[in-house]
Amino acid sequence: MAFAHRGFSLAGLENTLTAFRAAWDLGFTHLETDVHATADGVLVAFHDDTLDRVTDRSGPIAALPWSAVAEARIGEGERVLRFEELAEDLPDARFNVDVKTVEAIDPLVAAVERLQLHDRILVASFSDARRRAVLARLSRRAASSAGMRTTALLAVGGPAPAAVLRRALHDVDCFQVPERRGRIRVVTPRFLDRAHALGRQVHVWTVNEPADMRRLLDVGVDGIVSDRADLLRGVLEARGEWPPR
Numbered sequence: 001m002a003f004a005h006r007g008f009s010l011a012g013l014e015n016t017l018t019a020f021r022a023a024w025d026l027g028f029t030h031l032e033t034d035v036h037a038t039a040d041g042v043l044v045a046f047h048d049d050t051l052d053r054v055t056d057r058s059g060p061i062a063a064l065p066w067s068a069v070a071e072a073r074i075g076e077g078e079r080v081l082r083f084e085e086l087a088e089d090l091p092d093a094r095f096n097v098d099v100k101t102v103e104a105i106d107p108l109v110a111a112v113e114r115l116q117l118h119d120r121i122l123v124a125s126f127s128d129a130r131r132r133a134v135l136a137r138l139s140r141r142a143a144s145s146a147g148m149r150t151t152a153l154l155a156v157g158g159p160a161p162a163a164v165l166r167r168a169l170h171d172v173d174c175f176q177v178p179e180r181r182g183r184i185r186v187v188t189p190r191f192l193d194r195a196h197a198l199g200r201q202v203h204v205w206t207v208n209e210p211a212d213m214r215r216l217l218d219v220g221v222d223g224i225v226s227d228r229a230d231l232l233r234g235v236l237e238a239r240g241e242w243p244p245r
Contacts, residue, residue: 001030001201001203001222001223001224001244001245002028002030002223002224002226002229002232002233002236002244003028003030003031003032003096003203003205003223003224003225003226004020004023004026004028004030004031004032004226004229005032005205005206005225005226005227005229006019006032006033006034006047006227007019007020007021007022007023007031007033008020008022008023008026008028008227008228008229008230009022011075012054012075013074013075013078014047014054014074015033015034015045015046015047015054015074015081016074016075016078016079016081017078017079017081017085017086017089018078020033020081020086020089020090020093021089021090022229023229024090024093026229026230026233027233027242027243027244028229028233028244029092029093029094029243029244030093030094030095030096030244031086031090031093031094031095031096032095032096032098032205032225033045033083033086033095033096033097033098034046034047034097034098034100035083035097035098035099035100035104035107035108036049036061036062036100036101036103036104037061037062037101037103037104037106037107038061038062038064038065038066038069039062039063039064039065040065040066041103041106041107042066042069042082042107043082043083043084043104043107043108043110043111044061044066044069044080044081044082044083045080045081045082045083045086046061046080046081047100048061049061049062049100049101051064051069051072051080054074055072055073055074055080056072056073057069057071057072057073062101062103083097083107083108083111084111084114084115087111087115087117087120088115093120094120094121094122095117095120095121095122096121096122096124096145096176096225097121097122097123097124098124098125098126099123099124099125099127099130099131099134100125101130102130102133104130105130105133105134105137106137108123108134109134109137109138112138112142113138113139117142118138118139118140118141118142119142121142121143122142122143122144122145122173122174123135123142123143123144123145124144124145124176125147126147126148127147127148128146128147128148128149128150129147130147131144131145131147132171135171143173143174144171144172144173145172145173145174145175145176145203146169146172146174146175146176146200150168150169150172151175151177151186153165153168154175154191154194154195154198155177155184155186155188155191156184165194165198166198169198169200172200173200173201174200174201174202174203174222174223175191175195175200175201175202175203176203176204176205176223176225177202177203177204177205178204178205178206179204179207179212179216187202187204187216187219187221189219192219192220192221196220201222201223202220202221202222202223203221203222203223203224203225204216204221204223204224204225205225205226206225206226206227207224207225207226207232208226208227208228208231209231210231210234210235213226213231213232213235214235214239217235217239217241
């Protein structure tokens with residue numbers, strides 16, 4: 001599987017409609033994004049807690065009304081994107097959504113229910129509590145990736161019985177992980193073997209070098225999340241694995 005991380009833009013227009021459309025035009029059907037909620041509950045596709053890094057405005061998104069966030073511009077005039085606008089603009093795309101805050105839970109649930117995105121979304125979060133809160137509020141199942149604690153159970157935990165692991169992973173479809181976290185190598189043969197034995201996929205983020213993409217695919221990872229959708233497509237084409245599943 002191939003995921004375009006925050007869309008695709010060599011100009012730094014991450015999480016903009018231009019970036020997501022560019023990834024789609026390259027053939028990427030799976031688009032990764034992050035969501036925050038404004039002070040008045042509008043769900044936006046945006047990575048950071050604040051506007052400061054990528055826009056011409058500043059301030060924490062959670063403390064600002066949508067009317068203020070809507071005035072911010074990314075690059076030469078790109079708007080901050082409402083998540084529902086993204087889902088409606090690309091009606092055949094699938095979205096890997098990282099829930100960044102507790103405040104984003106209910107707006108995301110509302111968006112999924114209103115647009116019936118259950119089969120087009122994978123709910124992700126570093127926090128298992130946030131991830132599970134979204135899943136619990138949905139009217140029907142959506143795919144989900146493990147949070148940090150659940151991932152640690154598989155990555156560094158002892159030889160837990162398969163039944164224990166299966167219970168812990170009852171709402172988990174995949175593990176989306178960095179190859180390393182600090183000094184700890186997460187993606188090891190043992191980790192891959194355990195995940196696959198439990199019927200779960202492993203997707204690695206954020207991989208931007210073709211040599212790393214090839215190496216990880218060779219050891220058996222199931223997906224790559226990349227800022228360089230162009231390079232990832234080239235690697236997969238050379239392997240005869242394009243278009244991705």
